[in-house]
Amino acid sequence: MKHYIPVSRVEGEASRQAHCDLPAGTYEREMSKEGFFGPAAFFHHRHPPTGWINFEGPLRPRALDLTRLAAGETSPWAATEVLANAACRVRFLRLPRSMRKLARNADGDDLLFVHSGEAGLFCDFGHLAVRAGDYVLLPRGTMWRLEVNNPVDVLLIESTNASYMLPDKGLVGPHAIFDPAMLDTPRIDDAFKAQQSATQEWQVEVKRRGAISTITFPFNPLDAIGWHGELAPVRINVRDIRPLMSHRYHLPPSAHTTFVSSRFVVCTFAPRPFETDPKALKVPFFHNNDDYDEILFYHAGDFFSRDNIHPGMLTYHPAGFTHGPHPKALTRMFEQPKPATDEYAVMIDTRDPLDVTDAGLAVEWSGYVDSWKPK
Numbered sequence: 001m002k003h004y005i006p007v008s009r010v011e012g013e014a015s016r017q018a019h020c021d022l023p024a025g026t027y028e029r030e031m032s033k034e035g036f037f038g039p040a041a042f043f044h045h046r047h048p049p050t051g052w053i054n055f056e057g058p059l060r061p062r063a064l065d066l067t068r069l070a071a072g073e074t075s076p077w078a079a080t081e082v083l084a085n086a087a088c089r090v091r092f093l094r095l096p097r098s099m100r101k102l103a104r105n106a107d108g109d110d111l112l113f114v115h116s117g118e119a120g121l122f123c124d125f126g127h128l129a130v131r132a133g134d135y136v137l138l139p140r141g142t143m144w145r146l147e148v149n150n151p152v153d154v155l156l157i158e159s160t161n162a163s164y165m166l167p168d169k170g171l172v173g174p175h176a177i178f179d180p181a182m183l184d185t186p187r188i189d190d191a192f193k194a195q196q197s198a199t200q201e202w203q204v205e206v207k208r209r210g211a212i213s214t215i216t217f218p219f220n221p222l223d224a225i226g227w228h229g230e231l232a233p234v235r236i237n238v239r240d241i242r243p244l245m246s247h248r249y250h251l252p253p254s255a256h257t258t259f260v261s262s263r264f265v266v267c268t269f270a271p272r273p274f275e276t277d278p279k280a281l282k283v284p285f286f287h288n289n290d291d292y293d294e295i296l297f298y299h300a301g302d303f304f305s306r307d308n309i310h311p312g313m314l315t316y317h318p319a320g321f322t323h324g325p326h327p328k329a330l331t332r333m334f335e336q337p338k339p340a341t342d343e344y345a346v347m348i349d350t351r352d353p354l355d356v357t358d359a360g361l362a363v364e365w366s367g368y369v370d371s372w373k374p375k
């Protein structure tokens with residue numbers, strides 16, 4: 001039980017319900033602890049809190065265009081790392097053709113988010129087809145490869161030294177958002193048996209402490225005829241996620257948590273109806289989520305009308321400044337022309353600061369910091 005310093009006040013002219021009933025002409029900003037789970041304050045500002053005219057120094061919102069990264073490598077360990085800290089590493093794997101070697105990550109679990117393409121995953125546990133929109137969670141130590149049908153782009157999220165788990169779904173129970181029965185696992189099917197070989201040499205690239213070692217076998221080590229247990233890779237497609245929403249309250253991003261690790265969470269934004277209560281906010285509220293760095297990867301859709309942001313881009317908002325809707329989206333704060341959002345995006349919120357790699361900075365769209373300026 002944590003004992004935050006108890007303060008519960010209403011000061012000056014203020015709404016008493018977060019994200020609703022804002023005083024006329026004001027912009028709400030949330031300042032909070034522990035993501036959206038700790039104590040918070042809600043300010044009613046006269047100006048949009050992103051209305052800066054200049055932003056200097058190492059801290060800044062960044063947008064990286066991962067579609068500009070080179071394709072061609074067929075090893076996940078050669079994929080470009082764009083952001084990392086001790087608990088989480090984010091890479092973008094662009095596979096134009098099948099992996100020629102098996103991969104094994106001895107540093108942590110890997111979460112693959114398939115942004116585009118189609119492939120067959122072959123691993124210790126069998127065969128599983130993967131396609132755009134799939135999350136595939138590979139437990140640490142799994143030997144695997146992708147056999148590419150259509151070139152695939154994968155956001156690869158390593159949970160270093162910690163396991164991915166499901167979030168506590170609290171009031172709505174374990175079958176909400178997606179039912180655990182929707183998780184698919186690899187099968188020992190004909191395709192899996194057909195790739196087994198007693199004579200073909202296979203190599204496994206093992207990543208341990210960031211370094212690659214190669215182990216050669218005179219046969220294909222994906223040769224299990226069966227297995228049993230409670231541990232296996234799982235797959236769920238974003239189109240099978242049934243997001244929570246409230247018609248009277250703009251839910252915080254944490255309502256869309258899909259996977260949790262010890263020092264970060266992965267959330268999924270999937271299409272959902274806009275709020276209908278006339279006094280409820282219909283865009284994300286301004287916030288400075290000061291305990292977390294935030295990554296958003298854009299998979300499909302219109303992303304609340306952000307100019308110059310297209311599928312395959314990733315934005316990074318380090319802790320330390322307020323972010324929120326862009327000016328165009330702000331005009332629709334209480335009235336949306338469409339009945340529902342149509343965006344799919346993957347959010348990664350990390351408890352520890354991330355470093356952007358030089359390779360990530362090489363594909364930065366430097367105009368992003370100015371994109372909140374009124375047009």
Ligand SMILES: [Fe+2]
Pocket residue numbers: 287289294317323
């Ligand atoms: Fe945020």
